[in-house]
Amino acid sequence: MLNYAWLIFVPPLIALLINIFLGRRLGRTISGWLGALAVGLSFVVAVGLYLSLYGLPVEERSVTVVLWDWITIGSFHPQIALLIDPLSVLMALVVTGVGFLIHIYSVQYMKEDDEHHDLDVRRYVRYFVYVNFFIVAMLILVLANNFVMLYMGWEGVGLASFLLISFWFYKPSARDAGKKAFLVNRIGDFGMALAIFLIFVSVGAVAGSLAYKDVFAAVAANPALLAGVAGAITLLLLLAATGKSAQIPLWVWLPDAMEGPTPVSALIHAATMVTAGVYLIVRTSPLFELAGNTLTLVAWIGGLTALMGATIALTKTDLKRILAYSTISQLGYMFLAVGSGAYAAGMFHLTTHALFKACLFLGAGSVMHAMHGELDINKMGGLRHKMRSTYWTFLIAAATLAGFPIVTGGFWSKDAVLIGAAANGEWILYVIGLFTALLTAIYSFKMVFVVFWGKPRDQRLYDQAHESPRLMTWPLWILAILSIVVSYLFLPEFLPKVGGLLAGWLEPAVAHGAEEAHITVGLEIALLVASIIVSLTGTYLAYRFYVQKPESVVSLRERLSFFHKLADNGYYFDAAYDWLRNGLWVIARWLSETFDAGIIDRAVNGIARGTGAVGAWTARLQTGLVGTYALTLFVGLVVVLGYFLLTALLK
């Protein structure tokens, strides 16, 4: 089975090719189902990979499947090859599984969007081409066995994200959001490209390839290879990860990315692509283990992003924006976990988050359709009577996000993260994480209470509201149930035998953090109790603020107006970037105007046009333009010659 791992790419590739060439003729229903079922088939392959890997002894659970030799330059010999190991298979399962459900949801959702956006069939088909392309790129990213292929997938998902954010391109806001996402991600990609070069220069020649296995083996055999550059490499990788995963300081693109269709927000900007940064750090953990300071930085970035994201989420009233900041905050938890060396906990939270956040976003999409595109939660209310399935699934997913004790997956994964931080001795980060958990519980239930409870705030919208068709509610139910069930696969180690499954499963794939959660059972139970208390307190506070005494929120907001303003404005990151960008733009314009003679040329052109076309160029020649060119050439010559002569004389 493992040798046929490449089959996982085939269905979406075929589907997207068919849709490109025949989509218009196939019509909406067929092309949509084609895209969705293709991802379903990929999921089947992913399950097959999981089962065959599970059948192997633990120490053999890392298989390289060579597809073809990519290139040979001297001793350098990268291949197109897939690395099938527990980590990549877990990611593949998440990508194809959640992806499949979101595709099915999209078949209906994008059809309904026709009413709002007047899509013609070509755009509908193109949507499925783009999302299938995304699935392929994301699978390349997670299944690659070397850094070059990783980069290929990395760029591919960035491109897909860009295409889908600007999907409703006639909205200027969507175009701007796409541009912003692309811009910010280029900064991250720049880090990625440089990191790969540094790895190539320092290790690649010795290892003979850029495959993870070879690089890590070479480094393990001779850590001196990375002497001096380990810090630089890991910092650059971290830069790449913060870009893709929307962490401080590159988080600003994710909230705007909500301009894309809602299923895209669920798939790319919550469940899969944005977790690529976490995956990257886990994948390269053997390098990060050599640079302890970077790892600490990862943890701090994660902790602070979690806190700031949660505070911003509290202040927002746009349903999708709340979820976006919540995603940033939850990604922060994952960074906190991997930065503390608790890689398994990070991946655990990644998995549960993918399920419950996808469910929340899809639920938000369902609400959005019911409310005719309205996203302001202050215009909703009482919807639980009208949208039962959406309400219940949203409630379950929100409870999971809030870490509602014992029964939800989110509780256990968040607890694993916090225990990881504590085990690493980062008690300040632990407290930050715990406080963030409180905020998380508040804003999670705020969404539930404001949107679904109480009385309708906008009667007209409420009267028209209706439950979404089954094609949209079924994926919601599956995701909601999974986000609860999944927790029982990954319970902590001190619980009965099923516990610690994920940690054991990931064992062959990740570096062994020295401090992999070695704290006493007593302390662990104490921390667990703390988590329970915090989560319940948050839920109660949300109930008090948003159900019992809504007026108390207003007075609280006034008392904390400074912090409220700070958070509501996203801590002024956007403003700072605008300021920076304007500055850079001025410099770039100055440079290019000085440099581009064509602009001078154009000015002259305008004057000369009056004198008739034939005379124009002779006239221009006499304005001395060629003279300017010749002068530049001559100055260049003098400088170059001067440099060479000076070197000769100084020798």
Place this chain on the structure above:
Amino acid sequence: MTLPQVNFLAILPQIIVTATALLVLIVDAVDRRGAFSRRALSWLSLIGLLAAGAAVVWLVMQGGRQSFQDMAVSDGYSLAFSAIILLAAAMGVLLAKDTVDQFTRMPGAYYALLLLAVVGMMTMASATDLIVVFLSLEILSLALYVLVGFNLREPRSAEGSLKYFLLGAFASGFFLYGAALLYGASGSTNLAQIGQAMGAGGNEIYLYAGTALLVVGFGFKVAMVPFHMWTPDAYQGAPTPVTGFMSVATKTAVFAAFMRVFMQALPATQETWGWALAILAALTMTLGNLAALRQTSLKRMLAYSSIAHAGYALVGLVPGSAAGAVAVLFYMLSYALMNLGAFAVLVALERRGENDILRGDMHGLSDRRPGLAAAMAIFMFALAGIPPFVGFFAKFFIFSAAAEAGWIGLVVIGVINSVISAFYYLSVVVAMYFRSEKEAAPAAPVKARKSKDKAAPAPATPSAPVPQAPALATSQNAIRLAVVLAAIGTVAVGLYPAPWTAYITQAVQSVFGG
């Protein structure tokens, strides 16, 4: 004294192409009116180029090194470059096949000049003597000066040609002077002998001054900043098939000679010219990309982009290592595929009598001509260096060769530049896919259009039925073929570069060792 060895086999491809050029001229002269011969001329040129290509392949299979009087050789290195030049020339012929009537009434002269330029370029790639380098430089330049000015209806064409010619004359002078100084320093014009003499120590001032002048001479031809000023004007003015051909083939030929001269004759001053080229490469990349950002004319944008690409290729020359030479050679192959593809798309879109495409003209192309838009998107991503297209590996090898030799700072600048360049390449994709034709492009002022086209309805009228555009080139089959070939190459070589790199590595190592 041994008698020099005369071996016509060594210049077999050049002989074939020269003969074809003469044949084209004769056919054209004999049959002045015939519509038949007009079409036949392009076929004749293509057949000649294919025959030369076959000769190249045959010589490759012969292996070894054939030498023509120690002046020019045919070795793996020269043959690899020749193959790229022939590829570019074939594309130049294909692109002109259906459009040549739009810019000239002398198709015979067009094809003949193009073929003669190819002769000069291939000779340049195989030159092992400074005299031959200079001669071939002049052969190709003279042909190109005329080709740039070939569009008599377009004032910009003549203007670009004149600027190119005037400044090119300067640059040739510098080159010749540099060659003379090197002769003075070493007592020979043969590259290998210069290398030996300088290794043993010669007149240092002559050597360094000569090197500097050669940098300027070569730098001018590859459009290196600050010797690039002619490029945007010449590229924008020239008929588009010429622009595509010269942007690729000239660079390929000059880089071949640039590397052979500097690595074989001047290793003694490597440290000095390495630094000079590094600084110039950084300037070339940065300024090329920054200027490209603000262009609305796609030809002018691609002109600045080609300046930037010359900068990337220079990075590969900086370390003076075999790995760098391999990277440059591969870069030229990639650049030929993706850049000629982009120009082929422009030719396909040009309306009769026009010589330029604005970014606004691309709006909604994905709806009007999906295949063409998809191909253009591939070329743009490849030029931006996004995997899996061929441009990615091209940049990867260049940068890794430089990084291996310790030029980390230069690599950082290069990577930053490729980040910048993504913006303008992507803006084309955005225009094709995310703008509808109806949107009267505010980003595309009419400025670059000639006054006679001002009445052209394209950007001005927002009325519902899109006005029928002026006729496109009558038959587009040849252009389509060119687009498809380039697209296939861009994707296939990117996905499976192994055989190419294997051959290139072998070719370079047979000359430079390592």
